[in-house]
Amino acid sequence: MSTIPGPRTREEAVAPEERRANAVAPKLRALNVDFFYNKFQALHKISLDFPEHQITALIGPSGCGKSTFLRTLNRINDTIRGARMTGEVLLDGENITQADVTDLRRRVGMVFQRPNPFPKSIFDNIAYGVRINGLARRSEIADVVERSLRRAALWDEVKDKLQRSAYALSGGQQQRLCIARALAVDPEVLLLDEPCSALDPIATGKIEELLLSIRDQTTLIIVTHNMQQAARVADLTGFFLLGRLIEFNKTDVIFKTPAKKETEDYITGRFG
Amino acid sequence: MSTAAVALRRPPVHLRHRRRVVNSVMLTLTLLCTIITVSALFLILGYLVWNGSRSLDWNFFTKLPLSPGETGGGMANAIVGSAKMVMLAAVIGVPIGFMAGVYTSEFGGATMGFLVRYTADLLNGVPSIVIGIFAWTLVVVPMKTFSAVAGGVALSLMVIPITMRSTEQFLQQVPLSLREGALALGASKWRTIATVVVPAARAGILTGIILGVARITGETAPLLFTALNNQFWSNGWNQPTASLPVMIYYRALSPYEDFHRQAWAAGLVLLTLVLIANIAARMILSRGAVASRG
Amino acid sequence: MATTAVNSASPGARSLLQRIRAGDEIAWLITLIFAAAIIGVTVLLVMELWIHSDPARSKFGFEFLKRSVWDPVTDEFGAMPFIYGTVVTSMLALLIAVPLGVGAAIFLSELAPPRVSNVFTFLVELLAAVPSVIFGLLAIFALVPLMRSYVQPFLIHTLGWLPLFKGPAYGVGVLTASVVLAIMIFPYIISISREALIQVPREQREAALALGATRWEATWDAVVPFARLGIMGSVFLSLARALGETMAVTMVIGNEPRIHASLLAPGYSIAAVIANEFREATGDTYLSALVELGLVLFVITIILNGMGRLLIVATTKPGTAR
Numbered sequence: 096m097s098t099i100p101g102p103r104t105r106e107e108a109v110a111p112e113e114r115r116a117n118a119v120a121p122k123l124r125a126l127n128v129d130f131f132y133n134k135f136q137a138l139h140k141i142s143l144d145f146p147e148h149q150i151t152a153l154i155g156p157s158g159c160g161k162s163t164f165l166r167t168l169n170r171i172n173d174t175i176r177g178a179r180m181t182g183e184v185l186l187d188g189e190n191i192t193q194a195d196v197t198d199l200r201r202r203v204g205m206v207f208q209r210p211n212p213f214p215k216s217i218f219d220n221i222a223y224g225v226r227i228n229g230l231a232r233r234s235e236i237a238d239v240v241e242r243s244l245r246r247a248a249l250w251d252e253v254k255d256k257l258q259r260s261a262y263a264l265s266g267g268q269q270q271r272l273c274i275a276r277a278l279a280v281d282p283e284v285l286l287l288d289e290p291c292s293a294l295d296p297i298a299t300g301k302i303e304e305l306l307l308s309i310r311d312q313t314t315l316i317i318v319t320h321n322m323q324q325a326a327r328v329a330d331l332t333g334f335f336l337l338g339r340l341i342e343f344n345k346t347d348v349i350f351k352t353p354a355k356k357e358t359e360d361y362i363t364g365r366f367g
Numbered sequence: 368m369s370t371a372a373v374a375l376r377r378p379p380v381h382l383r384h385r386r387r388v389v390n391s392v393m394l395t396l397t398l399l400c401t402i403i404t405v406s407a408l409f410l411i412l413g414y415l416v417w418n419g420s421r422s423l424d425w426n427f428f429t430k431l432p433l434s435p436g437e438t439g440g441g442m443a444n445a446i447v448g449s450a451k452m453v454m455l456a457a458v459i460g461v462p463i464g465f466m467a468g469v470y471t472s473e474f475g476g477a478t479m480g481f482l483v484r485y486t487a488d489l490l491n492g493v494p495s496i497v498i499g500i501f502a503w504t505l506v507v508v509p510m511k512t513f514s515a516v517a518g519g520v521a522l523s524l525m526v527i528p529i530t531m532r533s534t535e536q537f538l539q540q541v542p543l544s545l546r547e548g549a550l551a552l553g554a555s556k557w558r559t560i561a562t563v564v565v566p567a568a569r570a571g572i573l574t575g576i577i578l579g580v581a582r583i584t585g586e587t588a589p590l591l592f593t594a595l596n597n598q599f600w601s602n603g604w605n606q607p608t609a610s611l612p613v614m615i616y617y618r619a620l621s622p623y624e625d626f627h628r629q630a631w632a633a634g635l636v637l638l639t640l641v642l643i644a645n646i647a648a649r650m651i652l653s654r655g656a657v658a659s660r661g
Numbered sequence: 662m663a664t665t666a667v668n669s670a671s672p673g674a675r676s677l678l679q680r681i682r683a684g685d686e687i688a689w690l691i692t693l694i695f696a697a698a699i700i701g702v703t704v705l706l707v708m709e710l711w712i713h714s715d716p717a718r719s720k721f722g723f724e725f726l727k728r729s730v731w732d733p734v735t736d737e738f739g740a741m742p743f744i745y746g747t748v749v750t751s752m753l754a755l756l757i758a759v760p761l762g763v764g765a766a767i768f769l770s771e772l773a774p775p776r777v778s779n780v781f782t783f784l785v786e787l788l789a790a791v792p793s794v795i796f797g798l799l800a801i802f803a804l805v806p807l808m809r810s811y812v813q814p815f816l817i818h819t820l821g822w823l824p825l826f827k828g829p830a831y832g833v834g835v836l837t838a839s840v841v842l843a844i845m846i847f848p849y850i851i852s853i854s855r856e857a858l859i860q861v862p863r864e865q866r867e868a869a870l871a872l873g874a875t876r877w878e879a880t881w882d883a884v885v886p887f888a889r890l891g892i893m894g895s896v897f898l899s900l901a902r903a904l905g906e907t908m909a910v911t912m913v914i915g916n917e918p919r920i921h922a923s924l925l926a927p928g929y930s931i932a933a934v935i936a937n938e939f940r941e942a943t944g945d946t947y948l949s950a951l952v953e954l955g956l957v958l959f960v961i962t963i964i965l966n967g968m969g970r971l972l973i974v975a976t977t978k979p980g981t982a983r
Contacts, residue, residue, distance in 0.1 A: 466692050587793065
């Protein structure tokens with residue numbers, strides 16, 4: 096049962112003006128990105144553009160590098176010993192390796208595979224990013240929290256228990272909480288790393304609706320191993336295999352008329 | 368309610384600078400904490416090694432203590448006394464701890480097992496001076512004398528819970544498949560335990576015993592009014608007996624320079640023993656664990 | 662880890678007679694006897710403490726805990742100076758050791774390269790094996806002169822207007838004993854806290870970083886709170902250890918059964934007075950007063966140890982609501 100006032104299909108969501116605007120410079124662009132874990136090369140010359148206000152899905156079999164690539168976009172791989180990246184990633188034209196990393200991560204948010212709320216109350220979880228970045232005055236924070244929870248379609252379910260621990264929520268609710276937490280800092284790009292893989296189909300459905308509804312406010316990049324999810328949700332899809340980007344196009348094209356044989360093999364289930 | 372984008376302000380610049388400063392300062396402070404705490408160890412070892420090695424000589428191991436002012440004395444009786452009492456403690460305490468560990472790991476039910484474990488933990492947490500009081504009531508009062516037996520009993524009380532805990536812990540880690548393999552061949556339960564399970568856990572159990580023995584070798588408080596001290600050899604087990612830790616204690620508190628040097632020497636010997644035992648225990652544990660996986 | 666015995670025979674699979682023949686019942690009985698012996702010994706310990714403290718308990722009752730007199734000549738005894746000394750030195754030791762220890766644990770778990778972390782942790786854990794009397798030895802000859810010549814004069818000079826730091830620089834005293842205790846409990850705080858911090862899932866730290874937190878913010882706001890139960894457990898265990906610590910404290914606390922406001926003054930702890938006076942205690946009241954002190958110490962450490970273990974177990978149970 097959808098409680099989100101918003102678009103229900105991709106076509107409804109992208110208004111004609113926005114489609115024309117997408118012809119301009121991409122929000123996020125990767126150029127010849129190589130990635131190494133010590134000696135092992137996980138990514139080979141990845142280049143692709145992520146247009147603003149679109150949902151892009153990255154699909155591919157396990158170990159193909161799609162999550163690794165996603166994590167280079169907000170430099171969260173920097174925390175891993177022995178991880179190294181060459182090539183460029185540009186956010187609004189600026190190279191992210193030269194930018195201040197905490198500022199980058201505020202602008203490019205992330206939702207993880209398993210829900211990971213902090214051991215704090217629901218309210219404090221959402222408020223955390225806002226507080227440390229100084230994005231609102233103390234009197235405004237409650238408003239910001241409410242608006243984020245509404246965007247994540249969680250407000251009605253938690254509005255009476257904001258001070259309770261986040262761990263009191265169900266798995267699906269916790270993940271929506273994490274999305275709300277990420278949205279609270281108003282990121283320009285939101286990265287989602289298999290956000291529904293730990294959830295049941297109903298919770299998954301709610302999150303997919305949510306993603307469609309916030310598309311016009313941010314740019315979404317979602318890694319998924321679920322091809323049907325990509326087909327339901329994404330405007331654009333990229334297929335990864337063994338650390339390489341095999342094909343990248345409108346979702347319709349990838350799924351109905353793939354250009355590469357490897358793509359076709361994966362889509363039709365011959366492997367992966 | 369609209370789902371329009373939130374109107375947040377840009378992050379204030381002064382805040383970013385402050386956060387960066389706090390970040391560097393706090394991270395540096397944690398490094399400082401590590402350096403301070405680890406330096407404590409190095410300073411202890413270093414000072415002890417320096418002073419101890421200057422004072423250590425062959426006399427230390429072979430001669431009896433002499434009166435202050437006479438040089439050339441040693442702590443031979445303390446070394447022997449410590450050895451006697453530690454051995455007695457091990458002979459009493461290790462079997463009890465071991466068997467109890469086998470019980471809680473292999474036989475015990477929920478309530479009894481919990482009780483034994485809880486009590487062993489309790490015993491482990493008893494301050495060593497109180498252990499000394501207990502041994503005094505148990506042995507010294509009936510015997511009406513201070514003795515090596517009393518000292519050994521006091522130390523055994525400390526060995527028991529340590530041995531029990533490590534025995535239980537390592538027996539529990541032996542995989543079910545190993546046990547079932549033996550049972551499937553028709554072995555009885557106790558035979559399985561004795562010939563398969565215990566040998567599989569022997570590295571860890573041995574480690575526990577070594578660590579326990581190392582710990583009691585350095586204990587002073589339980590011996591203060593059980594074995595007391597002795598400037599001479601103790602014959603048999605029913606006399607006050609010297610031990611290394613107690614000797615160190617009294618020598619360190621005395622006003623004589625010569626005694627102080629002996630305290631350093633004894634401290635070095637004691638520390639060396641304890642550290643070697645600890646390092647050996649770790650090595651056994653890491654090699655034993657690898658072997659059992661193979 | 663399973664907390665009940667490993668049951669390798671299905672229930673009822675063999676009859677009682679078969680089990681006896683196989684020797685299993687005997688094995689069960691033998692090991693049970695040894696296990697019961699532990700319970701027996703502990704019960705005996707409490708009983709003996711109770712019995713042998715009876716003269717003092719009958720004479721003074723609960724007042725014993727509040728009185729401050731300690732006079733073997735007139736047979737008047739009170740526990741307050743010793744409780745005071747024990748509590749103050751232990752608390753002060755915690756005050757010193759917990760920030761330093763948790764800071765070091767944070768460094769070793771979050772910031773240090775793995776090899777450095779392992780080496781340092783190994784060294785710190787060796788520190789836990791050093792016998793107490795050796796700490797005392799070093800305290801007398803290294804720490805006390807340091808305190809007497811540098812630290813205490815400095816404190817008197819800068820903070821001497823506070824009642825806490827009044828008095829001559831003896832070198833020995835409550836402050837010195839606290840410092841030794843702090844050094845002795847470092848390994849427990851560091852190693853247990855580090856374990857707790859390492860067990861925090863990586864996604865907690867990454868979630869904070871992904872919101873734009875600095876490295877310190879992610880550590881302090883996300884990782885440390887997640888590990889707080891384990892860290893508190895380490896604090897309780899260390900406190901229990903510090904309260905029962907005998908030798909090092911005896912050697913540097915000054916052995917004066919009086920309560921002073923100043924930390925630079927000498928004091929006494931429960932364990933220290935037992936260690937010093939037990940052998941020569943004459944008369945039932947004197948001796949039983951010392952035993953009663955032992956009983957008090959026993960009770961306090963048991964409670965604290967229990968709380969500490971509960972906290973540590975709580976962190977290792979999966980899916981604990983926080």
